[in-house]
Amino acid sequence: MSENTTQQGVAGHGAFFQDTNLNANEAEAATAWVRNHVDRRSVDLGERMDDIREHMWELEKEGEIIVHRISDDHKPIEVDTLFGWKKRVPTNQLWHHKSCGQCGNIPGYPTSLMWFMNKFGIDYLDETDQTSCTAWNYHGSGIGNVESLAAVFLRNFHQAYVSGKQHGFENGHFYPLVHCGTSFGNYKEIRKYLIESAELREKVKKILGKLGRLVDGKIVIPEEVVHYSEWLHVMRNRIASDLQTIDMSNIR
Structure with a gap:
């Protein structure tokens, strides 16, 4: 040197x-x-890309699917996405979609997240017997296929949709908050495939019917697929104002 x-x-x-x-x-x-x-926080995409949510609303109107909607009770906060779209991120009445990798290897992640929620008095459901691993199927394509990925996606979001019933609430009371990064990316892709392909919907309906995971004979698809990092993003100012104990305002 x-x-x-x-x-x-x-x-x-x-x-x-x-x-x-x-x-x-x-x-x-x-x-x-x-x-x-x-x-x-934006991307110049030229012409606006197709928003799969518009087709999702049409399928719901036609009676093809049930959309797990984000309601006012979920206290959503609206943000802009990189695509220039609006996305509503629920902040209350959340169903924790656990991650096998985080729970097994880095449990401080979900523990810290729930610590924030406990401090804020946020209503959530932590079903301790629930977890999901899509990595084996998503990355190990030789042992899986799109039908099995779609079935896992729909099974988990069906559970989120009906989970409030045993606690005296209506369907849709708790909204899924995904911990697993692989599941989050996979679910966004699979939702698009399901909405675009009637053939895929029919195949997975047969699987879910055997599992008792249909509602009135229909599959349940969430209005938004939400990762917990998005919850932290929209709550960051409240976390800083209510919970921060060390002044870092002079750090740039």
């Missing part, structure tokens, strides 16, 4: 980096520039 490199540091670290000494207004202007040019 040359003497010059040693003095300047490696990968952007070194004595030549000096404090900018920006005042509050200048710092805010610099931060706004970064948000607009670097950390922009």
Whole structure:
């Protein structure tokens, strides 16, 4: 390593980096520039991509499926997606869709999430005998197929839909919050396949019928597939204002 490199540091670290000494207004202007040019939460897609949810509402209207809707009781917060669409993220009356990887290997993730919810007094259902692993099927394509993936997807979301009944609530009381990252990505793809393919819907209806996982002879598809990181995103300001104990406002 040359003497010059040693003095300047490696990968952007070194004595030549000096404090900018920006005042509050200048710092805010610099931060706004970064948000607009670097950390922009949008993607230039040209023409608007097809929104599968529009077809989902049509299938519900035709009596093909039941949509597990996000209601006002779920206290949703609306956010913009990278595609420029609006997505409603429920924050209350949540059904925890557990993850085999997290529960088995990094249990601090679900524990921390429920700690937040307990602090806020949020209503949720943690069915301790419930978990899901789609990785074996999703990544191990040699041992699985789209029908089995769709059956797992619909079985789990059916359970979320009916889970409130045993606690004295109506169907749809608890809304599924997915912990598993693999399941989250897989479910979004599978929902699209199910809505687009009548053949796939018929195949999995036969499977779910044998399992007793239909409602009035119909499959249940969620209005939105929601990951717990999205819950944390929409709740971040409340977490900071209500639970944060260390002042980090001066860190940029």
